[in-house]
Amino acid sequence: MNFAVVGSQFFPLLINGLALGFIYVLVSVGYTMVYGVLRLINFANSEIFMLGTFATSIVSTTVFKFNIDSHPSHGMKLLLVLLCCLLASMVTSAVVAVLVELIAYRRLRTKGANRLGSLISAIGTSIVLSEGVRILTHSIPVASPRVLSKFYVFKIHGVGLRIDQMLTIVFGFILFFAVDRFVTKTRLGKAIRAVSMSEENSRLMGINLNRVISLTFLIGGLVTGAAAFMYMTVYEQTVFNVGFNIGIAAFTAAVLGGIGNLRGAFYGGLALGLAEEFFSVLLGSQWKEITVFVVLVLVLLLRPNGLFGEAVQQTRV
Amino acid sequence: MRLEINNMRVFYGKIEAIKGISVVVNEGEIVTLIGANGAGKTTTLKTISGLRKISEGSIIFDGQDISNLSAHERVEIGISQVPEGRGIFPGMTVLENLEIGKYFRKNRASEMAEDIERVYTLFPRLKERTSQAGGTLSGGEQQMLAIGRGLMARPKVLLLDEPSMGLAPMMIQNIFNIITEINKSGTTILLVEQNAQQALQRAHRAYVLETGKVVKEAKASDLLNDPAVRAAYLGTGANNPG
Ligand SMILES: Nc1ncnc2c1ncn2[C@@H]1O[C@H](COP(=O)(O)OP(=O)(O)O)[C@@H](O)[C@H]1O
Ligand SMILES: [Mg+2]
Numbered sequence: 374m375n376f377a378v379v380g381s382q383f384f385p386l387l388i389n390g391l392a393l394g395f396i397y398v399l400v401s402v403g404y405t406m407v408y409g410v411l412r413l414i415n416f417a418n419s420e421i422f423m424l425g426t427f428a429t430s431i432v433s434t435t436v437f438k439f440n441i442d443s444h445p446s447h448g449m450k451l452l453l454v455l456l457c458c459l460l461a462s463m464v465t466s467a468v469v470a471v472l473v474e475l476i477a478y479r480r481l482r483t484k485g486a487n488r489l490g491s492l493i494s495a496i497g498t499s500i501v502l503s504e505g506v507r508i509l510t511h512s513i514p515v516a517s518p519r520v521l522s523k524f525y526v527f528k529i530h531g532v533g534l535r536i537d538q539m540l541t542i543v544f545g546f547i548l549f550f551a552v553d554r555f556v557t558k559t560r561l562g563k564a565i566r567a568v569s570m571s572e573e574n575s576r577l578m579g580i581n582l583n584r585v586i587s588l589t590f591l592i593g594g595l596v597t598g599a600a601a602f603m604y605m606t607v608y609e610q611t612v613f614n615v616g617f618n619i620g621i622a623a624f625t626a627a628v629l630g631g632i633g634n635l636r637g638a639f640y641g642g643l644a645l646g647l648a649e650e651f652f653s654v655l656l657g658s659q660w661k662e663i664t665v666f667v668v669l670v671l672v673l674l675l676r677p678n679g680l681f682g683e684a685v686q687q688t689r690v
Numbered sequence: 691m692r693l694e695i696n697n698m699r700v701f702y703g704k705i706e707a708i709k710g711i712s713v714v715v716n717e718g719e720i721v722t723l724i725g726a727n728g729a730g731k732t733t734t735l736k737t738i739s740g741l742r743k744i745s746e747g748s749i750i751f752d753g754q755d756i757s758n759l760s761a762h763e764r765v766e767i768g769i770s771q772v773p774e775g776r777g778i779f780p781g782m783t784v785l786e787n788l789e790i791g792k793y794f795r796k797n798r799a800s801e802m803a804e805d806i807e808r809v810y811t812l813f814p815r816l817k818e819r820t821s822q823a824g825g826t827l828s829g830g831e832q833q834m835l836a837i838g839r840g841l842m843a844r845p846k847v848l849l850l851d852e853p854s855m856g857l858a859p860m861m862i863q864n865i866f867n868i869i870t871e872i873n874k875s876g877t878t879i880l881l882v883e884q885n886a887q888q889a890l891q892r893a894h895r896a897y898v899l900e901t902g903k904v905v906k907e908a909k910a911s912d913l914l915n916d917p918a919v920r921a922a923y924l925g926t927g928a929n930n931p932g
Binding site for chain 2: 560563564566567570571573574576577578579580581582
């Protein structure tokens, strides 16, 4: 155990943990919202994330002609590139999410198949998407050109906040806040909450169930796509199975906070991002990836309803 | 308004829960459907509201065959169901529960305040609890909320599934008084009950349902005095409060 290092590196670890944590938060929103309305773990969400990372990369290289040797952009051009990449990633992920629901889940649902059927369909869809991209990319990781030069926004005594991390934290927070407000305050958001509490009773209110389910996948996809964009600005590389680790981590975050609960995804994502960073220093970096699995197993064993238990079930999405 | 169910049959898998029943509800009536547990009362209401698929027969509403409309479309044309067990949204406040009752209405913005006021006049206890979570209400209050939420859609016909279930005698009286009041102000009601005594006293006409079949159909006051109905659903002799 290396407590001294944790002490001296507290702030960098905190910042790294928060940046990673917000990516987890957004991806776990995708899992948790779908789980809320369908009681289904959308295994394809990790591939929805993966396709978002590729969309980001493709837009920067083909539309804006960036390559590995290009210099990062500045000013209005930078803003334009970032916005286009973000938009492309969000739209791609959202469209794929809505299509996955239409193709892989809706028919099973309307035919009255049981949950296990949908779960298998989810796993199958996930495999089809990632293997499809594996074939297209010949399993080769794709390095994304640096669009944003990674300067420090501020630096005190060697401790600083990098621009990509700051963007991830600030934008992640704003986006989560927006989704939370949408779900709690707007009419459509309330319909999502109603469906998550009772499908039958929602239909008796005149709520068009299929439309609400599509809307849920759409929002989950938009947010997951935003996370994919942030991931690319921080890590600048993707591969056909990039969603696997992120997906497991985000799913763990959702379970940690109590799956089906939006605020749970927030706390769970941040807690997991921080835990990963701190434990990797405390125990050695070989423990970084394992942290997720240890947390997942511990939560399932000790608090299957998540850290916040029943108290937050009341306010589930 | 006229609701007409013709030779309706409903299956759960291979089990036939409703075996060809015909029921008519005319404008302005309270019609009650009584029967023991498992007779098929809930299934009948769910099939009218569109939660369950009809296998054979037809449901005619205002002259239009609505058998193939989905549940949310039936709410739009004026059929609202208050489900068995109330079915309020536990994590939403009383006010949110009422608001969502108007989810589909085109002029919801202009109707909202007026209809919420109407529900609060009918159920003053709900007004006191307007920002309390639905799940924290008592059983009687939840029933009030469920009925009030049903009214928010301005239904032409209100389907009530055992509104007296699990309530204290005082509260049962209260709920039935309000059902009568709602009917007097112009809403047609199809009332499903195991509490046959109360239901028959309030209703104009009644159907008796046994294992998926209508075994009797009459004026409610006649059934109150029918020896067979008294024996089966009202208890007999000295124990009978009615
Ligand atoms: N979801 C279901 N699956 C299978 N059988 C059901 C289901 N719901 C009701 N039934 C059966 O249908 C019959 C009628 O039930 P129901 O309509 O709930 O009766 P009631 O409301 O009069 O008590 C019963 O035999 C019941 O067991
Ligand atoms: Mg019943």
